[in-house]
Amino acid sequence: MSEFKKERIEHYETLLKEIWTASAKYLGMVSVNLLIERVVWEVSLEYKEIELLQYDQNGISCARIAAGLEENPDLPVQDMFKKFITRYVAILAKLLGHERAEEIKNKLKEEVAGVSFSCREE
Amino acid sequence: MDKLITGIKNFDYILGGGIPVYSLNIVSGAPGSGKTIFVQNIIFNSARSGLKSLYLTTISESQFKMVRHLQGFEFFSDDLLGDKVIYGDLGFVLRKQGTDKALEYLTEMIKKHLPNIVVIDSFKAIRDLFPDEKTFKAFVFDLAAALSIWEITVFLVGEYEEQELTLLSEFAIADGIFHLYGQEEKRFQKRFIRIRKMRGTSFEQGEHLFQISPVGIEVYPRMRPEGKELRYEVKQGRKGFGIPDLDEMLSDGLSEGTITLISGGTGAGKTIFALKFLLEGAEKGEKGIFLSFEEPAAQILNTARHLGWEIDRHLAEGRLDIKFISPVELDVDKHAFEILDMIREKKVERFVIDSISSFENSVSDLQKYKDYLWALGQQLRRRQINTIFTAVNDDPFSSLIVSKTQISLIIDNIIILRYVEDNSHIKKVLGIMKTRGSYHNKDLREYEITPNGISILGKLDRADMLR
Secondary structure (H helix, E strand, O other): OOHHHHHHHHHHHHHHHHHHHHHHHHHHHHHHHHHHHHHHHHHHHOOOHHHHHHEEOOOEEEEHHHHHHOOOOOHHHHHHHHHHHHHHHHHHHHHHHHHHHHHHHHHEEEEEEOHHHHHHOO | EEOOOOOOOOOHOOOOOOEEOOOOEEEOOOOOOHHHHHHHHHHHHHHHHOOOHHHHHHHHOOOHHHHHHHHOOOOHHHHHHHEEEEEEHHHHHHHHHHOOOHHHHHHHHHHHOOOOOEEEEEEHHHHHHHHHHHHHHHHHHHHHHHHHOOOOOEEEEEOOOHHHHOOOHHHHHHOOEEEEEEOOOOOOOOEEEEEEEOOOOOOOOOOEEEEEOOOOEEEEOOOOOOOOOOOOOOOOOOOOOOOOHHHHHOOOEEEOOOEEEEEOOOOOHHHHHHHHHHHHHHHHOOOEEEOOOOOOOOHHHHHHHHHOHHHHHHOOOEEEEEOOOOOOOOOOHHHHHHHHHHHHHHHEEEEEOHHHHHHOOOOOOOHHHHHHHHHEEEHHHOOOOOOEEEEEEOOOOOOOOOOOHHHHHHEEEEEEEEEEEEEOEEEEEEEEEEOOOOOOOOOEEEEEEEEEEEEEEOOOOOOOOOO
16 A cells, blocks of 8 residues: 555544544434444445444544555545545535534534535535 | 425424424324324325335235225325335334344335335334333334434324323434324314424424315314414504495494404394495405305305395406305314415405304314404404404394304404384394494494395384393
């Protein structure tokens, strides 16, 4: 695995951990993990490797994705994670209602710099 | 908050626009209360708006039977089955594979079909498949959590009694509770729906009548008086009967936007006075509706023609409408709402109910009748519609009794018609008891109704006639 991809995965893992923590404050761990399960399923229709994402009540980890990258170095990691995060926030927005989601989106923006959030599905 | 529009007549109105999307709702009621039809009506209406529903039966009713029963309803369509309305059997999974597999099956079905609505019918029936309340409770909470992340509006249907609604664990997770029940009233077997809880939206409280017709479910919202003070613009104009002497007694007619009661014994001419009021309005281009619970439209037409009134012209030109509802069919829960609908639709300026005594007789609960009348009065006043209620006085020779119930509080003007004896003759006498905010003549005047119309005669000169 190239150093660049390793860095990207580390970067996204940090983002996901922040999202997980920020969302858990609002939704609780059970709901957050169920939501992640759903998003994993949706993204897996395009990127099977997202199923390697590990999450439980203790948090979220990309270690298995990083390990899997050794066998599949061409995986467009950036696109996969962007889709995951965008979809996660879009669903969150729908489930919480747009006003509440706007608050969470802003909170996530504060905690997760550099990711574009959309409250409505394109 | 986005709403799921149910498309059920008047139900979305009660809910302030619809059911909040992604809510988990319980539809409860005894067997035969209409729960399944209610939910099926919603999912077929939603299907026509492009929404997909997953309907999971358990162990209450076979899908085969259910679909067969639904075919008689207009909302049902074969074309929507399999595409927008998908049936599944959760009961089979529960029985054959155990309760642990139920959530898995549900999630798989959701992933496969991506529905907007999920129904489990009957949810109560699956309680017995769990070894104890604790296990069922855990399942209920897992189910609620699992469904909550799929952007799905959920309906759990169950044969719950009203007292169970606060006791069982499934109600703790519900965002909305719709309770359906039946009740025997004087002449009708009635169905009611009550929204016990609805998070995320304000709703009309209390019991609302509904009926199951070939169209499906039709709801008639409960009419209730508003608690807040009624504020409306008071108009200065007058609206007359077109009977010169009577209009003079009323200081040029009734005040605009007021409610008038014409009370009298049978045959005194209440219907004729009220009809004349509408015809006078029609002459001036004002729309009017005569709502009769006493005489069929044909009989009213004959009476008007006999008096030489041009009723046919006004009917043809759309300035007058006569609606007849048989007193046998009169159901105040349903018709009170329809009356207001009719008034809104036709934009009427003059309105008659002949008679509110029939209205009163159709209600078993006197307080309910007063509430209806008060609410109706508020709505009519707000719309500045000049209204006449006629009321039957059971004793035509009695003193000036207005009506059995104390409705005078909502009435602005009262006109009394009564019989008197005079030298072996029966005479008719008219008196104005009250006109709100304006002067009226206090004389008791004799009147007669002849083929030339209504004539107000001289003042009654023998006071002992009132004894």
